[in-house]
Amino acid sequence: xxxxxxxxxxxxxxxxxxxxxxxxxxxxxxxxxxxxxxxxxxxxxxxxxxxxxxxxxxxxxxxxxxxxxxxxxxxxxxxxxxxxxxxxxxxxxxxxxxxxxxxxxxxxxxxxxxxxxxxxxxxxxxxxxxxxxxxxxxxxxxxxxxxxxxxxxxxxxxxxxxxxxxxxxxxxxxxxxxxxxxxxxxxxxxxxxxxxxxxxxxxxxxxxxxxxxxxxxxxxxxxxxxxxxxxxxxxxxxxxxxxxxxxxxxxxxxxxxxxxxxxxxxxxxxxxxxxxxxxxxxxxxxxxxxxxxxxxxxxxxxxxxxxxxxxxxxxxxxxxxxxxxxxxxxxxxxxxxxxxxxxxxxxxxxxxxxxxxxxxxxxxxxxxxxxx
Numbered sequence: 001x002x003x004x005x006x007x008x009x010x011x012x013x014x015x016x017x018x019x020x021x022x023x024x025x026x027x028x029x030x031x032x033x034x035x036x037x038x039x040x041x042x043x044x045x046x047x048x049x050x051x052x053x054x055x056x057x058x059x060x061x062x063x064x065x066x067x068x069x070x071x072x073x074x075x076x077x078x079x080x081x082x083x084x085x086x087x088x089x090x091x092x093x094x095x096x097x098x099x100x101x102x103x104x105x106x107x108x109x110x111x112x113x114x115x116x117x118x119x120x121x122x123x124x125x126x127x128x129x130x131x132x133x134x135x136x137x138x139x140x141x142x143x144x145x146x147x148x149x150x151x152x153x154x155x156x157x158x159x160x161x162x163x164x165x166x167x168x169x170x171x172x173x174x175x176x177x178x179x180x181x182x183x184x185x186x187x188x189x190x191x192x193x194x195x196x197x198x199x200x201x202x203x204x205x206x207x208x209x210x211x212x213x214x215x216x217x218x219x220x221x222x223x224x225x226x227x228x229x230x231x232x233x234x235x236x237x238x239x240x241x242x243x244x245x246x247x248x249x250x251x252x253x254x255x256x257x258x259x260x261x262x263x264x265x266x267x268x269x270x271x272x273x274x275x276x277x278x279x280x281x282x283x284x285x286x287x288x289x290x291x292x293x294x295x296x297x298x299x300x301x302x303x304x305x306x307x308x309x310x311x312x313x314x315x316x317x318x319x320x321x322x323x324x325x326x327x328x329x330x331x332x333x334x335x336x337x338x339x340x341x342x343x344x345x346x347x348x349x350x351x352x353x354x355x356x357x358x359x360x361x362x363x364x365x366x367x368x369x370x371x372x
Contacts, residue, residue, distance in 0.1 A: 030185065031122065032070045034226040038063045040079070040192065040219030046203075047212040050086035054095055057082040059215055065108065066225075070117075073108035075129075079215065083137065085203035087146065096142035098203070102172050102196065106131030120280075120316055127178040129194075135170045135202055143204055170199030180221070188221040271296045271305065271371025275332065276363060279315055282327040284367065290335055293369055297341045300371070306347045307332050308368045313353040314361040322352035328367045 040061040045052050058081055065075025080101030087094055109128045112119070176194035183189065198211040273293055275284045284290060297305065309329030311321035333348045356364045 031223075031226060033066065033068050034223045035066045036064070036075075036221050036223045038065075038075075038190065038219050038221040040190075040217035042192075042215060042217035044083075044196075044213050044215035046084060046198075047214065048085070048203075048205075050093070050095070054086065055084040057084055057097070059217070061217055061219070063106075065106075067108070067110070070113040071110050073110070075106050075108060077104045077106050077131070077133075078102070079104075079217075083203065083213075085143070085205055087205075094146050096140070096146055098137055098141075098143060099139040100135060100137045100202075102133060102135045104131040104133030104172060104174055106174065106176075118315075118317055120320055123182055125178075125180040125182065125188075127180060129174070129176045129178060131174045133172045133174070135172050135198060137170075137202065137204075140204060170202045172199075173197040185226060186223050188223065190217075190219045190221060192217045192219065268300065269296065271303075271369065273369045275328070275367040275369075277328060277365040277367075279365070280324065281365075282324060282331055284328070284332050284335065290332070290339075294336055294339045294341060296371060297336065297345065304345045304347065304372050306349065306370045306372065308370075309348075309350040310355060310357060310364050310366050310368070311353045312361050312364040313356060316353075318353060322350065324365075325352045326350040328365075332367050332369065 038061075040063075042059050042061075043056055044059045046055040046057075048055070059079055060081050061077060061079035063075045063077040065073055065077075067073035078101060081099070082097055083100040084095055084097050086096065106129045111126045111128055112122075112124065174194055174196050176192060178190050178192040180188050180190040194215045194217075196213040196215065198213060200210055202211055271293065273289055275289065293305070297303070307329045309325035309327075311325040311328075313321070315321075316324070329348050329350050333343070333346050336346065337343055353364070357366070357368065358364050
């Protein structure tokens with residue numbers, strides 16, 4: 001009991017820390033595919049013709065596996081330690097302990113990603129599992145003591161339903177479910193419940209029906225082999241070279257009457273700049289592009305600018321994308337206001353993912369600033 005209390009306390013501390021440290025969970029692209037290793041501790045109860053509350057034993061488990069897609073994975077799972085059996089027709093209803101280990105190959109279905117394939121938060125995962133494997137049992141000293149001392153005259157009452165020889169390997173079928181809380185990219189806590197169908201000879205006792213065991217585990221998972229986090233690469237637009245006019249041959253110098261000089265007309269510089277963003281980011285980068293827009297506004301105080309926010313249609317959903325697009329445009333406008341550009345010179349608008357200014361999906365996470 002103390003072990004379970006300590007485990008629960010550690011889990012509570014980990015949940016509270018992760019809530020602050022990982023407020024925004026990674027995207028699906030960052031998490032899958034990946035490999036994992038899980039260590040678990042818990043208990044199991046055997047359901048047979050004997051009183052099941054007297055057949056509860058501690059269990060430990062370890063598994064290794066891989067998620068090939070966000071929806072599908074497999075694992076090799078080994079659990080064991082102690083198991084119990086009992087005689088309900090003998091005097092005092094004696095029970096006996098023995099050692100047991102079960103190895104299973106389990107299929108994993110992540111129902112959270114199946115039901116919500118476009119979710120943006122991945123703190124929780126609900127998994128269904130099913131598998132098949134084998135059991136191995138040993139150390140039947142207590143069983144042999146019951147059979148060999150004091151109960152020999154009562155064995156006939158079992159009507160030859162006792163089974164005992166050197167064979168120990170039996171089959172195991174499993175159905176279960178798992179609730180997993182992700183502590184960022186690499187670690188997760190899990191609560192798992194399994195129903196295991198045991199061969200009738202599992203506990204050396206033949207009752208002409210299979211035995212069932214229900215197990216519950218609390219575990220911690222380490223995930224590895226995931227894609228590396230993408231490093232943002234600033235997009236630099238190359239300047240377009242203007243065509244060079246052909247050089248004409250020199251003309252004869254003609255002395256003309258001098259006229260009053262005409263006023264010099266300064267050619268206006270156009271403004272059309274674009275900020276690009278990684279998934280779920282809203283802060284404008286790079287800094288020198290913000291300063292360039294601010295300098296243009298100060299150079300042409302009579303001009304106005306339009307700030308348009310966008311989101312890519314390939315990730316998230318319309319509601320989330322509308323929020324990100326509006327935040328991106330608003331942050332550009334607020335930065336310019338803090339640097340001396342009046343708010344009435346700006347028109348701030350947001351299109352979400354309804355308008356895609358670029359053919360490449362990832363470039364549509366952007367803010368476009370145009371001067372007029």
